[in-house]
Amino acid sequence: MRVTSFLPYNQLARGLKDQLAELTILSNQMATGKKISKTSDDVSGTVDALGYRLSLSGNEQYERNITRASTVLDFTETTLEQVASVLDSLREIVLDGSDSSLSEADRTYYAEKAALIRDHLLELGNTTFEDRYIFSGFQTDQPAYVYDAVNHRYSYQGDSGQLQLAVDRGLTQTINFAGSSADPSISTAFSYTLNTPQTVTLADGSTVTYTPLPDPGSGVTFIEVDITHPDHPGDPEYEDHFHFSNFMEMTDLLSQAWQYQDLDGTALSSSESLRRISAMAVPLEKSEDQVTLVRAELAARHLQLENQEEGLQANSETLKNALSEMEDADMAETIIALQQVAVTLEALRMSSSRILSQSLFDFLS
């Protein structure tokens, strides 16, 4: 091919342009620390990096959810711890107060103490966290329990709602406990259910039967207690029926019994009242078991959350490494490449300045 004068100039210009473009790319990589600055640099790399970044931000949200869930569970645990200790003190006075030789002053003392415990339990049942009632299921703007003065009941205003937080893709964790429920499969914090009727015999030979029944109105399970005496069938003095559906009602029954009266204030005989108190020992034990059970479940949820969080953190770490591998520039490599380009560019400039400045005329004298 015939080489004309402008050809080397054009080629030099092109070479300079290419080298400068390369230099720009490399210095951009140096400046940003990323080897991919736009999708077309590395399509599959960008798509992968996008996936990693999405997973990472998902993980961050799940970690926030876990922190939130742990906080709520911690708070619930503190409340339930108090419920357990309150029930424990109630059991103590039931053991002491089921004695027939109690003076009136003693009875009043027990009745008042039970009433205090009842009110404390109500307060605990209506605990709020960030202005939400934590034992009301989904009805978080309603106190879980209110005293119904007409029927002398502590009625449950919540529902069986299980508040779930997403803790991983397709995985949720329940963060609340309903106070009471119509659904026996749900762990309830302030009431317990029985699968089958339970029967015990008291010290005086009376038979007490505890039967789980659904409340016809709310559907919430309550425990029907029937006291009979095999030696005195049909004798009203030896027969008693009452029911309760949560710890407050249970404690209220006890408090009234120490005052020798029913929930509505009807007088009860001393033997009837004492039988009631004795008959409450088993539900009390069941209640304590229930609280223990709920706390165990809570601890299990806590543990799951912790494991989940560890898993997420490890996963995030892997993702971050992969992301860095995918899009971060290797600094040493970039610097070397940058130097190579700089050297090439310099050589190109120097050699061309020498060669191109000469022509045949320079050698003609």
Place this chain on the structure above:
Amino acid sequence: MELSLKDDSSGADMTAVITDSSLLTLDEYTVRFNGGNYFVYNKANGDLKVSGAYEPLGTTINLEGMQWVISGAVTSADTFEISPLTTAVSNFGTALNSIQQIAASGTLAGVPGDNSNALLLAGLVSQNLAPLEASTLTEYYQTLVAEIGLKSQAASETLEFSENFLNNLSDRRDSISGVSLDEEAANLIRFQQAYQAAARLIRTADEMFEALMSM
């Protein structure tokens, strides 16, 4: 959304409501009357959309998702203009203006602590969705990004090829029609020397002639 209605009639009344917003078009309409008939025109291009007998006790016109009812005496000078556009923007509003209106609850009535709908919404991220060619939102977005990236890459490569092609062609053109300074310099010297040689020949001839003449 509501229709804007301009009444240029002496004694007639008109009401207009939207019956099916999905059928609405971007057209505006003019209603005119002539000889006991009504005519509905497209306001922009004057096309006749629909016409019929006018009943002064109440004429109902159903057109493109709207229902108009005109009643009363009309003259041929009376017109009505109906537009679904005029008030469209001024009637725009934000449907959600309180955090309470976010339907997080799974039930229609809405329960304060229920987040089951919000969970379902969050779950959409990992669900295959039919409108997105049965892929998840993430996958679809990745495909989109890849598509754009590949197109951009292809465009860059085409540009590079075209540039190379152009350079090659201009090199070839220059190689034929371009000027080589060295070549020209050499030629210059060649012709200069030829000229000098010729000049020398002429001078020699001239000298010979001079010698001859001075004999």
